[in-house]
Amino acid sequence: MTRAVLSIGSNLGDRLAHLQSAVDGFADVLVAVSPVYETAPWGVLDQADFLNAVLVVESPEVDEWGWLRRGQALERAAQRVRDRHWGPRTLDVDVVTVDGVLSSDPELLLPHPGAHERATVLIPWLDVSPDAVLPGFGPIAVLDYSVEGVRKRGDLSLNIRETKIGE
Ligand SMILES: Nc1ncnc2c1ncn2[C@@H]1O[C@H](COP(=O)(O)OP(=O)(O)OP(=O)(O)O)[C@@H](O)[C@H]1O
Numbered sequence: 626m627t628r629a630v631l632s633i634g635s636n637l638g639d640r641l642a643h644l645q646s647a648v649d650g651f652a653d654v655l656v657a658v659s660p661v662y663e664t665a666p667w668g669v670l671d672q673a674d675f676l677n678a679v680l681v682v683e684s685p686e687v688d689e690w691g692w693l694r695r696g697q698a699l700e701r702a703a704q705r706v707r708d709r710h711w712g713p714r715t716l717d718v719d720v721v722t723v724d725g726v727l728s729s730d731p732e733l734l735l736p737h738p739g740a741h742e743r744a745t746v747l748i749p750w751l752d753v754s755p756d757a758v759l760p761g762f763g764p765i766a767v768l769d770y771s772v773e774g775v776r777k778r779g780d781l782s783l784n785i786r787e788t789k790i791g792e
């Protein structure tokens with residue numbers, strides 16, 4: 626069983642629809658979905674505001690590489706174009722943590738190296754997992770981060786697929 630925390634973001638096109646496509650794409654493994662926040666861009670400042678949220682997912686069949694691949698498949702489905710580092714994107718899916726897994730492979734750094742200082746990750750993550758611990762940094766509830774430019778904007782719909790009894 627692996628449980629992962631994923632950060633999702635969008636600042637291009639129909640931002641809410643892109644986040645919803647990630648929720649729908651993970652519907653079979655969803656444990657929790659945070660509220661959506663509208664956030665001022667960090668890193669590259671001359672770009673549109675983002676919508677950000679956090680998902681908690683769990684599956685006995687998906688390991689850390691599986692979470693990365695599933696996220697990347699959803700980015701491709703959202704026609705994400707990779708041109709500028711930290712630039713505009715229809716959908717970004719970052720793997721923030723995978724329970725019990727540390728990785729220094731540049732293709733999959735765990736925990737995600739930016740997570741401890743990004744309000745765009747920590748604020749929605751605190752909503753769904755107030756007791757979470759970020760390996761190497763401690764409880765996320767006591768981390769220092771700036772909250773300027775982060776506004777709550779509502780909820781995504783949880784289209785968790787119905788499983789009929791007996792299936
Ligand atoms: N924890 C992780 N989650 C997602 N991608 C990761 C992770 N660690 C390393 N990567 C690698 O980062 C590469 C670039 O990812 P991406 O373009 O989404 O970065 P970014 O979102 O622009 O920046 P950042 O990772 O700082 O948020 C991917 O090819 C992926 O293999």
Ligand SMILES: Nc1nc2c(c(=O)[nH]1)N=C(CO)CN2
Nearest residue numbers: 634664665666667668675711
């Ligand atoms: N507010 C905000 N800014 C960003 C974001 C993001 O998700 N939210 N992602 C980036 C590249 O991953 C660059 N800048």
